[in-house]
Amino acid sequence: MRRRTLAKGMLAAAALGLSLASAQAAEPLKIGAVGPKTGPLAGGAAVTFWPNVKLWAHDVNARGGINVGGEMRPVEIIEYDDQTNPGETIKAVQRLATQDGADFILAPYGTGFNIAAAPLFDRFGYPMVTHTAITDQTEELAAKFPDMFFTLGGAQGLVGSVVDILNELRDAGRIGNKVAMVNVADAFGIEMAEVARPLLKEAGYELVYDSSYPLGTQDLSPIVKGAKAAGPDAFLAWSYPPDTFGLTEQAMIEDLPVKVYYTAVGTAFPAFGAKFGKAAEGVLGAGGVHADGERFKEYAARHEAVTGAKPDYWASAMVYSSFQILEQAIEAVGSTDRAAVAKYIHENEFDTVIGKIRFDENNSNPAYWTVGQWQGGVFKGVRSTGREGAVPVRLKEGWK
Structure with missing residues (x-):
């Protein structure tokens, strides 16, 4: 067209x-x-x-x-x-x-x-x-x-910042050591996951769940159910917009009990905050801006x-x-x-x-x-490689 x-x-x-x-x-x-x-x-x-x-x-x-x-x-x-x-x-x-x-x-x-x-x-x-x-x-x-x-x-910058956040929270005794990770099976998701695996291993994390899914997958409930069954402290998804929304919807349905929940592309969309409301609070995602x-x-x-x-x-x-x-x-x-x-x-x-x-x-x-987080109804930058305006990271406190 x-x-x-x-x-x-x-x-x-x-x-x-x-x-x-x-x-x-x-x-x-x-x-x-x-x-x-x-x-x-x-x-x-x-x-x-x-x-x-x-x-x-x-x-x-x-x-x-x-x-x-x-x-x-x-x-x-x-x-x-x-x-x-x-x-x-x-x-x-x-x-x-x-x-x-x-x-x-x-x-x-x-x-x-x-x-x-x-x-x-x-x-x-x-x-x-x-x-x-x-x-x-x-x-x-x-x-x-x-x-x-x-x-x-x-990928090194984006993934590295996520691992840095996990390290900061773990060192402070606020989260444990188990990570569930999923990725969309296209160029972006595959590369991000390939970078994440050695970085997580080097940092001493146990990757208790590691799965991929095709671009355009409609039913993501098996992915989230599998992650929940593995008992992670953190959930990381190298996702694109449709699955970013789909995974989060399933996480709410399953009441996924993690203190760190991260989805990638699409988490920063205004529609994400509008759709999930209070449940979006504390969700981490790719990118960010100096929102203020x-x-x-x-x-x-x-x-x-x-x-x-x-x-x-x-x-x-x-x-x-x-x-x-x-x-x-x-x-x-x-x-x-x-x-x-x-x-x-x-x-x-x-x-x-x-x-x-x-x-x-x-x-x-x-x-x-590199990383942003929904805080007070706004997706604010929490990590960068040299931009001003980052705010402190918060834990994910449930889905209600």
């Missing part, structure tokens, strides 16, 4: 000293956007990816466009639904590059989909600023695809005003930030020369809604949120 959208907001160009006629006369920048609108990951993309595509296009065009060498050029978004199918992601990127004439293409949604599309971004010379890819393969991938950038962190920071609150208010929905408390702001990086690089270079834009991204720092971002020698953002 394809849909072209020239975002609203052109009237605001007049306030910047541009007439509507001149703004419309400028040739639009064609920006490709590929992500799931259908399939198992469509719900996650509908929260994290697509609203930020809409918001960014709105914000850019409300300012009159992107300044390309002195000419304000609006953005035209060319959208494709990849149906949560890496093959469709590849087809869409190829179509954007060879048929649609996209000036730039936004990175896709999801770890495996970014890795699948990377060869095409590289072949056609598009800088690829990923926003929802979590992997420890950054050094290898950056060597193979020099203009592939990573903003959201790696003025920059995030301003972004969140604008996101809701433009899209009609709240952003999530993790990757939403990073998705928008990745688009800001691309925009700032285009304006600094003053052209659509993709090689020059990529070079600028390598060499410079960017001011984004998530804060300052500068990529290291492996094209990675070294400062990112």
Whole structure:
């Protein structure tokens, strides 16, 4: 499915000293956007990816466009639904590059989909600023695809922070030594579990339950029942949005008696807090934000005003930030020369809604949120690799 959208907001160009006629006369920048609108990951993309595509296009065009060498050029978004199918992601990127004439293409949604599309971004010379890819393969991938950038962190950072929290609580005598772990059987879940096993073993934990399930699994009750029967002190799930919700619903039904309950992608969604209410209190999850920071609150208010929905408390702001990086690089270079834009991204720092971002020698953002927790109806960052605003961790005190 394809849909072209020239975002609203052109009237605001007049306030910047541009007439509507001149703004419309400028040739639009064609920006490709590929992500799931259908399939198992469509719900996650509908929260994290697509609203930020809409918001960014709105914000850019409300300012009159992107300044390309002195000419304000609006953005035209060319959208494709990849149906949560890496093959469709590849087809869409190829179509954007060879048929649609996209000036730039936004990175896709999801770890495996970014890795699948990377060869095409590289072949056609598009800088690829990923926003929802979590992997420890950054050094290898950056060597193979020099203009592939990573903003959201790696498995070692996310898993390591979870283990640090377990250590802190165990050392304080607040939890025991038994861990149940499950993972979705796709690129993200498999890598996270593979990283977690040796880290937990090294830290002296007993992995009393270790199971995986296919992406799109509807009935997760056997997973939670099996974990409960193992008698864990902590439950860890390297999950994607549908199963994050499904596992938590089953944990409530089973009254899973753990003091640490962690689910990964989707835990930071506002809908998670809305669905589970008081039961969400104390639930740990991937990512987080400085929820009380003025920059995030301003972004969140604008996101809701433009899209009609709240952003999530993790990757939403990073998705928008990745688009800001691309925009700032285009304006600094003053052209659509993709090689020059990529070079600028390598060499410079960017001011984004998530804060300052500068990529290291492996094209990675070294400062990112790793763990958050629902506290007082808000998903707040509790661990990061260098961001400000973390709050102390609390124990999970039941499901009622």
